[in-house]
Amino acid sequence: MNDHFQLNVATVTPAWCNHPFVPATLFRILEILHCEELMQNQLAESEPPTISRRPRDDEIDVYGLTHPGKLRTENQDHFLVGSLRGRLNVRLSSLPDDHRLPLEEERIASFMMVADGVGGGQKGEAASRLALEEVAQYIADSARCYFRADGGEGDFVQALEEAAKRSHQALRERGEVDADSAGMATTLTLWIGVWPWIYLLQVGDSRYYCYSNGVLSQISHDQTVAQALVDQGLLTKSLSEHSPLANVLASSIGGPQTAPVVSRIPSSWENVHLLCSDGLTKHISDKRIAERLGTMRSARQVCEDLLQDALDGGGTDNITIIVGRAVPRE
DSSP: OTTOEEOOGGGOOHHHHTSTTOOTTHHHHHHHHTSHHHHSOOOOOOOOOOOOOOOOGGGEEEEEEEEOOSSOSSOOEEEEEEEEEEOOOOSOOOOTTGGGSOOSOEEEEEEEEEEEEESSHHHHHHHHHHHHHHHHHHHHHTTHHHHHOSTTOHHHHHHHHHHHHHHHHHHHHHHHHOGGGTTOEEOEEEEEEETTEEEEEEESSOEEEEEETTEEEEOSOOOBHHHHHHHTTSSOHHHHTTSGGGGEESSOBSSSOOOOEEEEEEOOTTOEEEEEOHHHHTTSOHHHHHHHHHTOSOHHHHHHHHHHHHHHTTOOSOEEEEEEEEOOOO
């Protein structure tokens, strides 16, 4: 993602202050953005959903793809889709038919991740790849949290935040010992489904949308300077979409600042989930995304259709899309 820049509050160039969309209060906004409250986990205020049975493996329809776009020779995006599973292992038993016990691996959680690398060329690709590998490893090592996850489980949320911090530290340390890796960073958006909840970990501006009953909602919140100005009422949403500050990350994995945010929302069978890098949303409106999800036949079909839409719209950046849903088969 060569269009993205990282903002180091201590080294903002004077030219920024002359930009028409950057008032003198920018520094105060960034201070607010990185203050302690926003560094803490933000759990969505919602009532627990009505618990119904969770989807079986054969009822999960999920697909992901990534494409370099029409203008770039390299792809700095990476994605990962998978599940965390537990297994009953019998070591000793007095039961005469212990082979009849359910030994299959049970799905504890499903997860989807998107990372959009920053730094140019191999730096961006390496950053997004290493971030996903680091987070995936930490999730696997912290599997105990998933067994106990419920509406008030603090360990689960802490594990997600710690995964982002460890990934951030790993990239920073690599940059310190390897000059070729200096300056690399990445966005990270991690979706984890622990029925009947969805946990979202976000750093940067790769988005998560939820489509339900004909309505598309952007659940993630872009961590860019442009969005910070919008939040403070100093820039309109429409102007922010065309501002160069929309490409300036205020938070990233491996960058000068990282501010991981963990959110929680209830899940249901009606939800369709979409994760994407900004290579999609640069060229596709939320309205068009909603239209595609509203008429989808399968996760693969809608991913391919959205990719083609983005390419037809210009394809100026790497494009990564994941779509997942549950389809009842009873």
